[in-house]
Amino acid sequence: xxxxxxxxxxxxxxxxxxxxxxxxxxxxxxxxxxxxxxxxxxxxxxxxxxxxxxxxxxxxxxxxxxxxxxxxxxxxxxxxxxxxxxxxxxxxxxxxxxxxxxxxxxxxxxxxxxxxxxxxxxxxxxxxxxxxxxxxxxxxxxxxxxxxxxxxxxxxxxxxxxxxxxxxxxxxxxxxxxxxxxxxxxxxxxxxxxxxxxxxxxxxxxxxxxxxxxxxxxxxxxxxxxxxxxxxxxxxxxxxxxxxxxxxxxxxxxxxxxxxxxxxxxxxxxxxxxxxxxxxxxxxxxxxxxxxxxxxxxxxxxxxxxxxxxxxxxxxxxxxxxxxxxxxxxxxxxxxxxxxxxxxxxxxxxxxxxxxxxxxxxxxxxxxxxxxxxxxxxxxxxxxxxxxxxxxxxxxxxxxxxxxxxxxxxxxxxxxxxxxx
Amino acid sequence: xxxxxxxxxxxxxxxxxxxxxxxxxxxxxxxxxxxxxxxxxxxxxxxxxxxxxxxxxxxxxxxxxxxxxxxxxxxxxxxxxxxxxxxxxxxxxxxxxxxxxxxxxxxxxxxxxxxxxxxxxxxxxxxxxxxxxxxxxxxxxxxxxxxxxxxxxxxxxxxxxxxxxxxxxxxxxxxxxxxxxxxxxxxxxxxxxxxxxxxxxxxxxxxxxxxxxxxxxxxxxxxxxxxxxxxxxxxxxxxxxxxxxxxxxxxxxxxxxxxxxxxxxxxxx
Numbered sequence: 001x002x003x004x005x006x007x008x009x010x011x012x013x014x015x016x017x018x019x020x021x022x023x024x025x026x027x028x029x030x031x032x033x034x035x036x037x038x039x040x041x042x043x044x045x046x047x048x049x050x051x052x053x054x055x056x057x058x059x060x061x062x063x064x065x066x067x068x069x070x071x072x073x074x075x076x077x078x079x080x081x082x083x084x085x086x087x088x089x090x091x092x093x094x095x096x097x098x099x100x101x102x103x104x105x106x107x108x109x110x111x112x113x114x115x116x117x118x119x120x121x122x123x124x125x126x127x128x129x130x131x132x133x134x135x136x137x138x139x140x141x142x143x144x145x146x147x148x149x150x151x152x153x154x155x156x157x158x159x160x161x162x163x164x165x166x167x168x169x170x171x172x173x174x175x176x177x178x179x180x181x182x183x184x185x186x187x188x189x190x191x192x193x194x195x196x197x198x199x200x201x202x203x204x205x206x207x208x209x210x211x212x213x214x215x216x217x218x219x220x221x222x223x224x225x226x227x228x229x230x231x232x233x234x235x236x237x238x239x240x241x242x243x244x245x246x247x248x249x250x251x252x253x254x255x256x257x258x259x260x261x262x263x264x265x266x267x268x269x270x271x272x273x274x275x276x277x278x279x280x281x282x283x284x285x286x287x288x289x290x291x292x293x294x295x296x297x298x299x300x301x302x303x304x305x306x307x308x309x310x311x312x313x314x315x316x317x318x319x320x321x322x323x324x325x326x327x328x329x330x331x332x333x334x335x336x337x338x339x340x341x342x343x344x345x346x347x348x349x350x351x352x353x354x355x356x357x358x359x360x361x362x363x364x365x366x367x368x369x370x371x372x373x374x375x376x377x378x379x380x381x382x383x384x385x386x387x388x389x390x391x392x393x394x395x396x397x398x399x400x401x402x403x404x405x406x407x408x409x410x411x412x413x414x415x416x417x418x419x420x421x
Numbered sequence: 422x423x424x425x426x427x428x429x430x431x432x433x434x435x436x437x438x439x440x441x442x443x444x445x446x447x448x449x450x451x452x453x454x455x456x457x458x459x460x461x462x463x464x465x466x467x468x469x470x471x472x473x474x475x476x477x478x479x480x481x482x483x484x485x486x487x488x489x490x491x492x493x494x495x496x497x498x499x500x501x502x503x504x505x506x507x508x509x510x511x512x513x514x515x516x517x518x519x520x521x522x523x524x525x526x527x528x529x530x531x532x533x534x535x536x537x538x539x540x541x542x543x544x545x546x547x548x549x550x551x552x553x554x555x556x557x558x559x560x561x562x563x564x565x566x567x568x569x570x571x572x573x574x575x576x577x578x579x580x581x582x583x584x585x586x587x588x589x590x591x592x593x594x595x596x597x598x599x600x601x602x603x604x605x606x607x608x609x610x611x612x613x614x615x616x617x618x619x620x621x622x623x624x625x626x627x628x629x630x631x632x633x634x635x636x637x638x639x640x641x642x643x644x645x646x647x648x649x650x651x652x653x654x655x656x657x658x659x660x661x662x663x664x665x666x667x668x669x670x671x672x673x674x675x676x677x678x679x680x681x682x683x684x685x686x687x688x689x690x
Contacts, residue, residue, distance in 0.1 A: 318508040321478055326522035326573050327498025336521070340512040417511035417555055 002076075002193060003062060010062075014054045022050070060203065066195050069202035076193040079134035081108050083116060084174040086160050088142060088185065090125040093153035098123035102140055105131045106174070106189045109196065124148055130187065135196050137188040139180070150183050159185065201387040206394070209387045218388065219379055221371045227395060230365065230373040233289070234357045237296020241353065245301045246346060249308020250338070259309075266305055274299035274360040278367055287368035292361065299360045300353040307349020311342020344418040347411040354407060358400045373399075425452040425475070425577055425609060430484030432470055432635070443634035444470045445481070450628075450637070454576070457603050457610045457646055459624030461617060461670065463677045467635020468613050472579050475611065476502050488576060498526060501575030503566045503583045509554045515565050516541065516550040522573030533572070540568040543605075544598065560591035564598070571606060580612040584619065596622055596654055604650045617670050621645055621663060622654055629670060631677055639673070641666065 038044040064072030084106070089099045100123070103116040113131040120126040124147035132138035148154035157163060159170045159177050169178045175189040197205065214223045221229075251258040252266070277298055285291035315338055323337045365374025377392035411418065432445040444467040452458060460468045473479045475486060477496040486493040488500065501522075502508075509518050519540055523533035541547045544564040554562060563583055570578055583599075584592045596619060603610055603623075614620050620627050625646045631638035643666070649657050657663060 316507055318504045318506075319510065321476070321496070322502060322504060322508040322569075323510075323521070323525075324478075324496035325476060325498070325500060325502040325575075325579075326525055326569070328521075328525040332525050336525075337510065340510070343512075415512075417553060 003066065007058065007062065010058050014051070014058070018048070018050045018054070063200070064203055066193065067197070067200055067202035068194050069204055071202075071204055077190075078192040078194045079106075079109075080174040080190040080192070081106050081134050082174075084172075084189070086172040086177065086187075088125075088156045088160075089158035090143070090146060090148070091155055091157045092124060092148045096124075097157070098125040099158075100125035100127050100142065100146070102128045102130060102142060102185075102187070104138070104175075104187055104189070105129075107131065107133055109134045120145065132187065132189060134189065135191055137186055140185040140187055142185055155183055156185060198384055198386055201390065205387045206391045209391050210395075213388070213391070218376055219371070223376075223395075226371055226376045227373050227399065229371045230358075230361050231399065233292050233296060233361050233372070234354065237293045237361070238300045238350075238353055238357050240293065240297045241300030241357075242304045242350065244297075245304030246308045248301075249305040249310075250312055250334075250342075252305065252309045253312025253342075254334075254338075262305075266302055266309075269298075270302045270306065274356065275363050278364055281364075282368065292364050292369070295364055296357045296360060299356050303349050303353040303356060304346070307345050307352075308342060310349075311345030312338055314345060315341045343415045344411075347407070347415055347418075351404060351407040351411070354403050355400065358396075358403060362396055424454065425450075425488050426486065427451070427471075427475065428485045428487075430471075430474060430481045430486065432467065432474065432479070433482045445474075446634035446636050448484070448635075448637055452577075452609050452611070454609055455607045456625055457612065457623060458626040458628060459612045459614055459620035460628045460630060461614065461620045461674065462630030462635075462638070463632055463674055463681065465635075465681070466630040466632040466677075468630050469581060470635065471630075472502075472581055472611065472613055475577070476500055476579050498522060498573050499576045501570035501573055501578045503563075503570050503578065503580045505582045506559070506562070506586045509562055509565055509569070511553070511555050513554070514551050515546055515554055515557070518554060518565050519550075519568045519572050521569060526573070536572055536574075537568075540572050543571075543602070544568045558591075560587050560595060563587065563595060567598070567602065571602065571608075575608065577609045577611065580610065582613055582615060585615060592619075593654060597649070599623060600646060600650050603646075617667055617674070618658065621667055621670075622649055622657065627670075629673060632681060638677075641670075 032038075032044050032046075035041065035044050061072050061074070063069070065074050065076050068075050068078050082105075083103065085101050085103045087099050087101045089097050091097050100121060101118075103118050105114060105116050107113050111133075113133060115129045115131045118127045118129045125142075126145040126147075128140060128142050128145065130138050130140050142156065143149045143154060146154065156179065157165075160172050162170045164170050164177065164179050166179050166181045166183060169176050172187075175187055178186045178188065180186055210223070217223070218226070248258075248262065252262055253259070274295060277295055281291045281295045281298075285294055319337055319341065320333060323333050328336065361372070362374035365372035366378045369375035373392055373396050377389045377396075380386075380388035380392065427448055427450040430445055430448045431443070433441055433443050435441045448471060460471070462468050470479065474481050475493065477493050477500065480494070493500070510521065513521070516537060520530075520533055520537045523536065524530075538547070541550050544567060546561065546564055546568065549557060549561065554565060557565065566583065580599075584595050587595060599610075599612075600623060602608075612620075612623055614623075621643060622645055624641075624643055627641040627643055628637060629639045629641075630636065645657050645660070645663060648660075
């Protein structure tokens with residue numbers, strides 16, 4: 001919740017700041033900047049690069065601020081670490097009261113705990129000393145060294161001057177006290193707003209992990225091997241899917257018999273998410289490479305078939321007529337008219353298929369694999385190695401993004417006539 | 422004698438609900454080599470159907486067609502076609518578009534280079550030959566279409582409203598180009614158009630078709646196409662005969678449109 005509010009605030013401040021600075025510093029007179037109607041004019045809306053940079057920076061800074069990173073200057077309040085104390089008042093069975101102090105040492109997460117040396121003090125209630133790690137809580141057996149025990153009817157009635165009874169809580173310095181139903185005191189040091197490393201490690205830990213795993217590997221394979229295997233499976237599965245799917249799509253676009261025969265199959269298989277096929281593929285082909293490649297083949301097959309079919313259907317009949325009138329044979333029509341005309345559709349399909357395959361391979365590896373990006377983060381999560389999990393997610397995202405950019409660039413290069421015909 | 426003969430051609434197809442459309446009825450025509458015939462008529466008169474039958478894209482339900490005595494049953498290189506728009510191959514350069522026919526016919530680049538370059542000169546696109554066709558203006562694209570069709574040296578050129586999508590000025594220039602190419606190449610041309618003026622200017626023969634069923638209504642023999650070769654077309658439009666014939670055809674088509682409207686109103690009431 002706090003993160004969301006901070007995020008929205010940063011968004012708004014950045015918006016107005018960049019607007020203000022940009023308007024002051026840069027005079028623009030290109031065609032778009034002279035348009036008065038931009039709201040609703042899609043062509044006038046291009047991504048603001050400053051916004052993109054600030055957006056990435058904001059996420060990184062928020063991440064650092066909430067994980068006490070060394071790389072970010074600002075941090076939200078962290079958990080309390082250090083020495084603190086509180087006093088309680090014990091009421092003996094005979095009604096007499098005495099107070100005692102509990103000294104607490106809160107040590108940073110992951111470091112050994114130590115107690116403060118204390119004196120017992122006067123009266124029947126004696127001083128105590130407890131230790132606890134940050135983000136954890138500790139039960140204070142305060143009557144262990146006292147002259148009256150709880151079993152004998154002694155009970156704590158006040159903490160730091162505030163009355164307390166079972167189930168109630170009292171705020172003290174650097175934490176709070178909750179009395180359990182059995183009458184013991186549970187000290188919870190302030191947690192602050194930062195995340196525990198086990199939930200979200202700071203960015204530098206993740207980067208350290210990348211370096212470490214790149215050099216030493218994880219689960220018998222190096223980072224490059226894990227990612228490389230995932231990519232290899234995607235490429236092999238996608239290529240097989242395209243090699244079968246594109247001719248099938250062409251056949252469906254060119255012959256009524258093929259269209260009729262395969263339509264029910266394609267239309268039925270298309271909405272089945274590839275993830276739903278994982279169990280069946282595992283039963284049929286096991287968890288090895290064959291199963292994964294079959295799965296990715298199936299994931300890309302239908303997409304490529306439909307793309308090729310749409311590509312053929314999208315050929316303007318006048319182009320085909322023109323080619324026939326120029327004396328082209330059926331094979332020449334296929335080679336010089338239908339194939340190039342369907343390329344833009346096929347590229348769009350290939351982009352979608354690569355995206356789906358990449359998602360499917362990671363999911364398949366999550367289920368069962370010896371190596372691969374998905375397997376890496378799944379195993380890491382079992383051991384609560386959050387930094388590896390986050391590293392894996394970032395790398396998976398980056399690779400997926402890179403694949404998409406690559407496909408788009410090659411599309412611009414190979415089918416420049418897209419959308420122009 | 423090389424002629425295109427259309428002998429008693431009828432075209433009738435079922436709509437699937439028991440009704441049928443009589444797109445053409447008993448159309449008989451003969452075109453000699455080198456004739457330029459323009460075809461006019463209200464929409465639905467079957468002029469595009471007729472062209473598609475001649476091109477071989479459609480088979481007539483009755484009647485026979487032949488070119489130089491050879492029956493027409495399917496599309497062929499001897500009958501070239503120029504479409505209104507969007508029939509160029511976007512993935513090829515201007516030159517490759519023009520060279521498409523010879524290349525499909527099995528000629529080597531060296532064999533067709535001269536023809537193609539000459540045609541690019543004729544249509545004035547020599548400087549644009551390496552460009553992609555989608556980079557050209559509409560008028561230039563139609564010039565590519567014309568050149569592409571001519572590169573194949575067809576006996577008959579079928580034009581389906583080739584200038585219909587152009588602006589008035591470009592259209593006028595293109596009309597002159599069509600006349601020039603017609604005279605220079607001596608090809609037989611059938612030109613379908615919506616514009617009465619264009620039909621008068623370009624048509625040595627002018628065919629007015631009537632709808633429901635599609636049939637030949639009237640045929641004119643006109644002098645304007647011959648006069649127009651190499652001349653200013655605007656001067657020809659001032660010719661008194663030009664205006665009288667135009668008015669006559671306009672009112673003829675107007676009456677047909679009226680009749681269609683009246684008939685469909687009558688049918689609905």
